[in-house]
Amino acid sequence: MSTPEPFPHLSSEEFRKYGYQLVDWLAEYFSGIDEMKVIPDVEPGEIRSMLPEQAPETAEDMEDIIADLDRVVMPGMAHWQHPGWFAFFPSGVSPVSVLGEFVAAGLATQGMMWSTAPAATEIENTVLDWLVELLGLPSSWRLDTGPGGGVLQMSASDSTHLSLAVARYHSSEAGHPTDSLVAYGSSQAHSSIEKGARIAGFRHIRSVPVDTFFSLDVDALQQQIDLDLAEGLIPTWVCSAVGTTSTTAMDPIRPIAAIAKKYGMWHHADAAYAGSAMICPEFRELQDGVELVDSYTFNPHKWLLTNFDCSVFWVADRSKLINALSILPAYLKNESSENPSAVDYRDWHVPLGRRFRALKLWFVLRSYGAENLRSFVRSHVDWAKDLEGRLMTDPRFEIVAPRTLALVCFRHVGGNEATKQLAKAVNASGTSYLTPSVIEGTDFIRVSIGSTWTERRHIEALWDLFDENAVAV
Amino acid sequence: MSTPEPFPHLSSEEFRKYGYQLVDWLAEYFSGIDEMKVIPDVEPGEIRSMLPEQAPETAEDMEDIIADLDRVVMPGMAHWQHPGWFAFFPSGVSPVSVLGEFVAAGLATQGMMWSTAPAATEIENTVLDWLVELLGLPSSWRLDTGPGGGVLQMSASDSTHLSLAVARYHSSEAGHPTDSLVAYGSSQAHSSIEKGARIAGFRHIRSVPVDTFFSLDVDALQQQIDLDLAEGLIPTWVCSAVGTTSTTAMDPIRPIAAIAKKYGMWHHADAAYAGSAMICPEFRELQDGVELVDSYTFNPHKWLLTNFDCSVFWVADRSKLINALSILPAYLKNESSENPSAVDYRDWHVPLGRRFRALKLWFVLRSYGAENLRSFVRSHVDWAKDLEGRLMTDPRFEIVAPRTLALVCFRHVGGNEATKQLAKAVNASGTSYLTPSVIEGTDFIRVSIGSTWTERRHIEALWDLFDENAVAV
Numbered sequence: 040m041s042t043p044e045p046f047p048h049l050s051s052e053e054f055r056k057y058g059y060q061l062v063d064w065l066a067e068y069f070s071g072i073d074e075m076k077v078i079p080d081v082e083p084g085e086i087r088s089m090l091p092e093q094a095p096e097t098a099e100d101m102e103d104i105i106a107d108l109d110r111v112v113m114p115g116m117a118h119w120q121h122p123g124w125f126a127f128f129p130s131g132v133s134p135v136s137v138l139g140e141f142v143a144a145g146l147a148t149q150g151m152m153w154s155t156a157p158a159a160t161e162i163e164n165t166v167l168d169w170l171v172e173l174l175g176l177p178s179s180w181r182l183d184t185g186p187g188g189g190v191l192q193m194s195a196s197d198s199t200h201l202s203l204a205v206a207r208y209h210s211s212e213a214g215h216p217t218d219s220l221v222a223y224g225s226s227q228a229h230s231s232i233e234k235g236a237r238i239a240g241f242r243h244i245r246s247v248p249v250d251t252f253f254s255l256d257v258d259a260l261q262q263q264i265d266l267d268l269a270e271g272l273i274p275t276w277v278c279s280a281v282g283t284t285s286t287t288a289m290d291p292i293r294p295i296a297a298i299a300k301k302y303g304m305w306h307h308a309d310a311a312y313a314g315s316a317m318i319c320p321e322f323r324e325l326q327d328g329v330e331l332v333d334s335y336t337f338n339p340h341k342w343l344l345t346n347f348d349c350s351v352f353w354v355a356d357r358s359k360l361i362n363a364l365s366i367l368p369a370y371l372k373n374e375s376s377e378n379p380s381a382v383d384y385r386d387w388h389v390p391l392g393r394r395f396r397a398l399k400l401w402f403v404l405r406s407y408g409a410e411n412l413r414s415f416v417r418s419h420v421d422w423a424k425d426l427e428g429r430l431m432t433d434p435r436f437e438i439v440a441p442r443t444l445a446l447v448c449f450r451h452v453g454g455n456e457a458t459k460q461l462a463k464a465v466n467a468s469g470t471s472y473l474t475p476s477v478i479e480g481t482d483f484i485r486v487s488i489g490s491t492w493t494e495r496r497h498i499e500a501l502w503d504l505f506d507e508n509a510v511a512v
Numbered sequence: 513m514s515t516p517e518p519f520p521h522l523s524s525e526e527f528r529k530y531g532y533q534l535v536d537w538l539a540e541y542f543s544g545i546d547e548m549k550v551i552p553d554v555e556p557g558e559i560r561s562m563l564p565e566q567a568p569e570t571a572e573d574m575e576d577i578i579a580d581l582d583r584v585v586m587p588g589m590a591h592w593q594h595p596g597w598f599a600f601f602p603s604g605v606s607p608v609s610v611l612g613e614f615v616a617a618g619l620a621t622q623g624m625m626w627s628t629a630p631a632a633t634e635i636e637n638t639v640l641d642w643l644v645e646l647l648g649l650p651s652s653w654r655l656d657t658g659p660g661g662g663v664l665q666m667s668a669s670d671s672t673h674l675s676l677a678v679a680r681y682h683s684s685e686a687g688h689p690t691d692s693l694v695a696y697g698s699s700q701a702h703s704s705i706e707k708g709a710r711i712a713g714f715r716h717i718r719s720v721p722v723d724t725f726f727s728l729d730v731d732a733l734q735q736q737i738d739l740d741l742a743e744g745l746i747p748t749w750v751c752s753a754v755g756t757t758s759t760t761a762m763d764p765i766r767p768i769a770a771i772a773k774k775y776g777m778w779h780h781a782d783a784a785y786a787g788s789a790m791i792c793p794e795f796r797e798l799q800d801g802v803e804l805v806d807s808y809t810f811n812p813h814k815w816l817l818t819n820f821d822c823s824v825f826w827v828a829d830r831s832k833l834i835n836a837l838s839i840l841p842a843y844l845k846n847e848s849s850e851n852p853s854a855v856d857y858r859d860w861h862v863p864l865g866r867r868f869r870a871l872k873l874w875f876v877l878r879s880y881g882a883e884n885l886r887s888f889v890r891s892h893v894d895w896a897k898d899l900e901g902r903l904m905t906d907p908r909f910e911i912v913a914p915r916t917l918a919l920v921c922f923r924h925v926g927g928n929e930a931t932k933q934l935a936k937a938v939n940a941s942g943t944s945y946l947t948p949s950v951i952e953g954t955d956f957i958r959v960s961i962g963s964t965w966t967e968r969r970h971i972e973a974l975w976d977l978f979d980e981n982a983v984a985v
Contacts, residue, residue, distance in 0.1 A: 049607040051539045058535030065618035066524045083854035086634035094642035098881040115631025132620035134522040140617035145538035147605035158588025161559035169567035194863035204711045217690040238677045240713025381556035390667035408571040
């Protein structure tokens with residue numbers, strides 16, 4: 040390693056020494072995490088108070104910096120990859136993915152254009168085309184053979200925002216006043232719909248009622264559109280949730296697609312969590328009609344053992360995306376959209392620069408292989424099914440929403456207070472952590488199974504916590 | 513490390529083994545990079561043709577996966593951290609930053625809210641407040657004491673887009689038709705201005721003429737605003753470039769701020785590259801008036817030894833940001849904006865999820881210390897000054913734009929063809945790489961000095977290439 044005076048870059052020897060030390064530190068973190076408290080016991084400001092008010096003027100020792108991982112960072116860690124983490128949705132991580140991220144950081148390549156990063160670009164092209172097949176998605180979404188294509192984004196929020204911005208752009212370019220455009224999602228759709236629509240410039244964002252299973256009510260969508268049309272507004276964008284955040288309810292893609300087509304709306308599918316499950320053919324019926332959408336997003340960083348950030352965004356027609364985002368002259372845009380061998384990803388999303396995120400995904404898909412990834416997902420679904428069965432047969436509990444994948448939603452029959460109490464007791468255990476939630480006025484408990492290190496015994500332990508802490512009826 | 517059957521996660525031993533191997537591989541990459549060709553000799557599709565058409569069904573050996581870094585990745589690498597990389601702007605990287613990214617990946621924490629990541633949140637709060645002081649920015653931008661605050665974004669494009677979206681949101685909430693809003697930047701402003709404005713929903717994006725030094729012409733801005741007002745349009749957002757991409761020209765912040773104030777416009781400063789230089793007090797006069805802007809972005813991932821992605825976005829008044837982005841009810845928004853000790857960063861940008869990006873920045877600031885970071889920047893500026901001097905005294909060359917920092921812009925006096933030929937010859941050398949560019953019809957060569965591993969001798973080698981390849985006059 041060259042160390043030009045006077046710059047104290049770590050030398051080759053130092054990089055090896057501290058690199059090995061941190062490999063060991065992480066190996067111990069992974070193997071010791073089961074013994075840690077899931078959620079830290081820390082007040083706002085406590086971590087900051089351990090840090091100096093000013094940046095150091097002179098170089099500090101690496102030994103001291105590394106020691107602060109234990110002194111400062113660990114006391115303030117909510118351990119998302121704890122095997123007892125049943126909150127929100129899982130945070131994808133695996134040792135091999137972490138190694139992939141490490142190498143990508145070291146290479147420090149900038150993937151804005153094919154020419155500035157041929158390997159990063161083509162590996163991303165390839166693994167996203169692989170995923171089209173692995174998830175049973177329309178082969179026309181493959182970059183190499185179809186008019187569509189995929190691109191890695193930071194998060195599903197970014198993907199959803201992007202689809203909204205592209206839809207709004209084309210609609211206003213077609214002559215519609217921006218303030219007349221309307222975006223639709225169900226009342227159970229993720230908060231990123233409302234947030235993304237607002238950021239993208241929609242003034243009309245409709246929260247469409249759901250049916251008894253918490254799926255978008257297609258009749259209600261049609262009624263809302265009729266009302267909006269009567270007011271001179273322009274239906275522009277609609278979201279099908281492939282798995283809502285609250286209960287993984289599935290919106291009916293096929294009839295929503297028929298409505299989208301009728302009014303020329305952009306139809307976006309948000310499969311942030313559930314998309315990973317589509318690697319198993321038996322779950323694909325949950326997204327029947329998916330070949331009809333204009334865009335689709337899912338997060339390998341949730342349930343496919345890949346580190347955040349790694350959100351896939353596919354479009355059925357990449358020229359619509361590129362025409363909205365490229366600021367090149369028209370003739371160059373077409374060249375770019377026509378050449379699937381030299382993609383300039385800068386024209387596929389908001390940022391210009393981009394990391395070599397495909398590297399960790401490539402590592403993960405190869406190191407596990409498709410069959411192990413299927414087993415990973417299926418185990419969680421099986422464990423969720425078992426837990427659901429137990430909850431259904433215990434008179435103290437009731438299921439509040441159909442289980443579609445590995446999220447179980449239940450409550451204490453004693454009502455909201457009894458349910459909140461139970462959630463509180465579990466979260467106070469230090470060994471398990473889950474998200475208490477509310478749907479249509481009903482308090483319930485979400486159990487999301489999917490953490491990398493979770494084993495069946497952790498579900499047993501969680502059940503024991505339910506059993507011990509739920510008041511009798 | 514727990515390895516629940518049948519999931520073949522890497523075991524603790526395997527993680528250590530391959531982790532060490534990759535530490536070694538990167539150490540060798542860093543120390544060997546000087547001997548590599550800067551730009552690969554590869555055609556579109558060539559990397560992809562080395563990869564299978566489908567993802568593997570069964571697990572592959574880690575040895576094979578790691579071997580593919582040499583077999584597949586390296587032949588397609590444009591080495592952004594090559595010491596002979598003088599193209600675009602530098603790609604920030606340092607061994608210690610790479611280690612920070614590695615640890616952050618391993619921790620896999622999700623920083624959407626304080627409660628889901630107290631350590632990540634408070635370390636980000638702290639290092640961004642440190643940077644306010646380090647760069648001599650207004651102390652009211654510190655989160656702990658002021659109404660402002662900073663947040664890490666992926667790129668300056670994201671930061672700029674966000675400021676545009678927030679400005680547009682408040683303007684349309686105030687009753688202005690979205691289609692009447694206007695965004696202004698100079699004709700030399702970065703492409704992310706036009707792109708971000710389009711994505712944020714601006715239908716009117718003005719490219720304001722520049723003066724002879726390529727800085728925004730304030731009179732031209734006023735004239736354009738007058739024209740727009742006469743048409744009933746609403747001036748909403750204006751950008752001051754603190755260092756344009758083409759030539760690092762500096763827009764005059766103070767008079768632009770006066771205009772912004774007069775019309776109630778959001779004033780954003782784009783210091784993506786030049787911001788890092790402000791760690792040296794002697795360069796701060798270049799951004800005179802910076803205390804008057806509403807938002808400011810700079811990229812430690814360019815010139816401050818920190819890996820991409822790491823773009824800082826500061827706002828002078830964080831409540832404007834949070835009120836635009838939070839989808840919480842009003843009373844919760846206020847609680848969030850009032851409490852600088854428990855920041856929920858999800859309300860500070862488009863995505864919900866976020867990595868622990870502050871960790872690498874914390875590692876970098878501590879491992880180098882402020883004085884070494886200043887030396888790093890100053891060396892590059894000195895070398896650029898020397899190179900500029902040589903170019904000025906050689907009759908074959910002329911400077912096309914004032915050098916403000918470490919970017920030198922020159923041409924061959926023989927004209928566009930002679931200039932293009934020279935750039936081509938340098939880029940064909942394999943040892944140096946730079947960006948040929950065009951400004952107002954004039955071809956020129958950009959020499960951007962700032963790569964981590966660049967030493968004075970690499971500038972000497974570049975000069976020799978100029979000297980050998982430039983035709984005589």
